[in-house]
Amino acid sequence: MDRQEIANRAGRFAGWFLVTDMDGTLLRSDDRISEANLAALHRFAAEGGSFTVATGRMKGKVDPYIAQLPVTAPAILYNGSLVWDYEADCLLWGETLPQWVGSLLGPVREAFPRTGIEVYTEDGGVYIAADHPMTARHQRHRVTARYGLGYQSMGWRKVSFLGDPAVLDTIERTLRNDGLTLPMTRAEPDFLDILPGGVNKGVALAELTGQLGLDAARVVAVGNGQNDLEMLQQAAWSVAVANSHPSLFRAASRRGLHHDNDALADVVDWLEYTVLPWQELRQTAVR
Secondary structure (H helix, E strand, O other): OOHHHHHHOOOOOOOOEEEEOOEOOOEOOOOOOOHHHHHHHHHHHHOOOEEEEEOOOOHHHHHHHHOOOOOOOOEEEHHHOEEEEOOOOEEEEEOOOOHHHHHHHHHHHHHOOOOEEEEEEOOOOEEEEEOOHHHHHHHHOOOOEEEOOHHHHOOEEEEEEEOOHHHHHHHHHHHHHOOOOOOEEOOOOOEEEEOOOOOOHHHHHHHHHHHOOOOHHHEEEEEOOHHHHHHHHHOOEEEEOOOOOHHHHHHOOEEOOOOOOOHHHHHHHHHHHHHHHHHHHHHHHHO
């Protein structure tokens, strides 16, 4: 959707931009979107609101949900290293890791043999550099996880380490002590991602808001993981769902419901019955 189309949208939520994380926020524990969340998001969009998702997931794992959702703005994927315009079916922008990141995988694999390593490439693929039981999750989403060295010849969107949270803490400290300055983030406690420099969901949200010509004062972000922190800090209005990492509660405007309890429906109600009336009263007082 271009700037003129957004400007022409009318309704109670006209001019508002809502962006949500997926896992642990929009999606329930069973990886489904509740009927209440779907109904609320469709109501938000029908009343003029612009909506999209911001996730650490690869495109192939987001595609099945897009048909259900009223997505009217490009989606933020790979924790911000790629923004995909589903309406035009094209890449809006993307970043890849420097090639030398490949030299980190061998030492990590040797020092932490029970840790999984996955490489996400610019062709939309996921390659298994070190196997782990959690690799089986790709099958549930009908995404083929590839084995072998095919990833070595492509640009990388992100590298993920999977395993025990305490072990991932040690890996993160080790890489930092060895001089790694690239962003590292957690979508969940048992996932640690390395991202291209200058990339996170907050940076992608700021770029997207500017490109679409949206009012930064009407941007609302919802999340639960450490990888959502910059996005919540970037948004004028933010909600940390009840199952969030503690760091998000300190950054958010509001504490929301648990992701298994229709968290997005609660956000839309909060906007409609609390935020919008408050803004209308404020504007009336100014006049």
